[in-house]
Amino acid sequence: MRFVKALAVIVPLLVASLGLVFTVRPSLKPCVGASDAEFTGTPVFPHVHFRDHLFRTGASRAEIRGEPDTIGAEVRFSYKVDDLRGAKLPIRWTLVSVEKDGTLGAVDRSQDRSLARVVTPDACSETGGQDLFVQIPDRRKRYRVVLEMYRGRDLEDRLALAQTPIFSG
């Protein structure tokens, strides 16, 4: 009986302490569940000036002045990752032309799994996003952008793949 009474005190105390620790230091909270990653949105905005893109992403006037004002497409992607805390997750993009009949055409050689950034989640579940400027080699053609997220530097463990709608250059 005395043992049960002691447990009734110790267990809530332990739970409260752990709750407090995990609130203060969320990185110590163990991740429970299967690893997962997905792109939750990939809208694309064609005919965007690079300088406008930089302005929207918070670049300084001096930085913007020094950049070319090329026209391209802006992909505003968002993602969600679960139980991948601490993993290095490169996000890559590929620009693919689309033929007149709607089938996929050639991959643009210079934008084939190009590295945008590396996400390193510091919580069990994390969401994020980025505005990505994509250069368009031929404005008369139609394109779509394929986004991929990998685990690690090599291209073997793909966690997520998404593609934008077709857009004209």
Place this chain on the structure above:
Amino acid sequence: MGSSLFLRLIVAAAAVGMLTSVAGASVAKPKLRVVRGDHGVVASRDRRIDCGVRCSARYKRGAVVSLAATPDTFFAFSHWNGACVGTATTCFMSVDGARKVGAVFVRRTTRVVLSVSGPGTVTSDPPGIACGKGGDQCSTELPAGTSLTLTAAPDTGGLFGRWSDPCGTDAQCALVVDRDVELLAAFAHDDPDPDQPQLTVVPEGSHVTSEPPGIDCPPTCQAEFPSGTLVTIQGDITKWNGLCVGVARQCAIILDNSDGAGTGGPPPPPGRRLGVNVSVSGPGMVTASGGISCGRTTLFDCEALYDQGATVVLKAKPGRRGNFGFWRGFCTGKKKTCTLRVTAPKTVQALFRRRR
């Protein structure tokens, strides 16, 4: 009898008059005394006081005396005390009684500022400066008259080049700091780029020019100079970064490697890192600091992450049987060097042509 008394009265009156006159004179001419200062002199405009040597004089009551305080070398006038008040070096005072005046002198503080370019670091004895690749303490304040020794230590792959005046070409420079000093130090590479290197300036709201001319930024922020040229860039800047480190208004560069200098503050703190992607067509390679070494046979060395805001210099090196053609993407033109600012994930293509 009567005439004798009259004579006595006249003599007595004269004596009293003389005494009164003498006493009156001593009351009417009060003394102005200057307390001798330790590190300077106080002199009156009429030269009757020159303290150091003569520190007091009598003046007619009510006279206006102008006193000037002159500090010794390495010292500055601080303030008056006694009958003069204030911090101006000249004091006008009315001598309407005995007066005492003192002047306080203090040792001046001098500021030494540096800018350093290239592969090396400048340190100081007494400590306070560690400026260059190995540190960004590029200014210090010292009591005037301090003997300061600056030592220029090249990094691996670097050679000390030269100082600006009054230092010379020796790696060690000893000087007595008697006023504010602005010094420039330039290191060179022991394996210079034989090609015509390119200098790029990234201004942050400043205007930067160069000597010899070439940079007038904005709008002309890139220029090529013969390898080994001593280029001095200058502007109304608060801090150099990139190729130059320091807070002097000028930066001297021995341009023997294509590189970039920025202005306006420290580089952005490491935060978001963005990808720079290179693709190569034809017989040649593209290299850049940070890990890019991209040719036809490589794959992963064609990309690298850089801090947002960083400046990356890409170099195109043709193969044995190739010529460099041109850049495409975020680099343009036919020069073998391209300077890229990492404002977004970027892609660059380099095209080489097979030599016929």
